[in-house]
Amino acid sequence: DTAVSQTPKYLVTQMGNDKSIKCEQNLGHDTMYWYKQDSKKFLKIMFSYNNKELIINETVPNRFSPKSPDKAHLNLHINSLELGDSAVYFCASSQVRNGGYTFGSGTRLTVV
Amino acid sequence: AQSVTQPDIHITVSEGASLELRCNYSYGATPYLFWYVQSPGQGLQLLLKYFSGDTLVQGIKGFEAEFKRSQSSFNLRKPSVHWSDAAEYFCAVGARDTGNQFYFGTGTSLTVIP
Numbered sequence A: 001d002t003a004v005s006q007t008p009k010y011l012v013t014q015m016g017n018d019k020s021i022k023c024e025q026n027l028g029h030d031t032m033y034w035y036k037q038d039s040k041k042f043l044k045i046m047f048s049y050n051n052k053e054l055i056i057n058e059t060v061p062n063r064f065s066p067k068s069p070d071k072a073h074l075n076l077h078i079n080s081l082e083l084g085d086s087a088v089y090f091c092a093s094s095q096v097r098n099g100g101y102t103f104g105s106g107t108r109l110t111v112v
Numbered sequence B: 001a002q003s004v005t006q007p008d009i010h011i012t013v014s015e016g017a018s019l020e021l022r023c024n025y026s027y028g029a030t031p032y033l034f035w036y037v038q039s040p041g042q043g044l045q046l047l048l049k050y051f052s053g054d055t056l057v058q059g060i061k062g063f064e065a066e067f068k069r070s071q072s073s074f075n076l077r078k079p080s081v082h083w084s085d086a087a088e089y090f091c092a093v094g095a096r097d098t099g100n101q102f103y104f105g106t107g108t109s110l111t112v113i114p
Helices: none
Strands: A005-006 A011-012 A019-025 A032-035 A041-049 A055-059 A064-070 A072-079 A087-095 A101-104 A107-111 B003-005 B009-012 B019-021 B024-026 B032-038 B044-050 B055-060 B064-068 B072-079 B087-094 B100-106 B108-113
Touching: A005 A011, A005 A101, A011 A019, A019 A107, A032 A072, A041 A064, A041 A072, A041 A087, A055 A064, A064 B064, A087 B064, A101 B032, A101 B044, B003 B072, B003 B087, B009 B019, B019 B108, B024 B044, B024 B055, B024 B072, B032 B064, B032 B072, B044 B064, B072 B087
Parallel strands: A011 A107, B009 B108
Antiparallel strands: A005 A019, A019 A072, A032 A041, A032 A087, A041 A055, A064 A072, A087 A101, A087 A107, B003 B024, B019 B072, B032 B044, B032 B087, B055 B064, B064 B072, B087 B100, B087 B108
16 A cells, blocks of 8 residues: 555653654655644644755754655654653655645654 | 644534634745644545645545635635544645645644534
8 A cells, every 4th residue: 555654653651761653655755754743733843854855853852863764764763752752743745846745644652 | 934723623513514614824925725634543634735726626525625815714615514524624834945844723623413
């Protein structure tokens, strides 16, 4: 199936741990994104990569580090997890010329 | 700066009734406009989009939206709501010169009563 897939779907971890969320798209899109959705459903962009190059890096703690090994993958690594990091993280991709995002199904991160 | 406002946090409609969800945006040039739907525990699904041309756009699931430049609005409509339409709806604005970054509204939660 053509899609944006992210793993894991659920992630429960203790404060202070380091964790990664993986994202892959097989749509041939050239831009990928990470969005954070808080408990009030507000969606805020974190990062955007175009052809493996970082093009958007919003005000995000440097504990968050994106890694794009190729244009089909954009992983999110989080160091020293804090309670406030609990949220749903969405990966998305787009073909810049056409606009419109295709979203992954989200990763619900709970920090305890 | 770009921004999107969805004035209605929560709307309740009866099944079979018509629906209009409001969206206002702030953007200097002609924006790209989108509506997404998020069912509980799910990701966001694109309902429809406006880039240029006809200001009335048709989407999936019987939804349509109308771009009104003079009002900076892009309201979503459906003539007859089904119980399965209960979800969170997000309006978004974007443009190529922002690196295709989208700005999302805060969402409108739709409840459908039988």
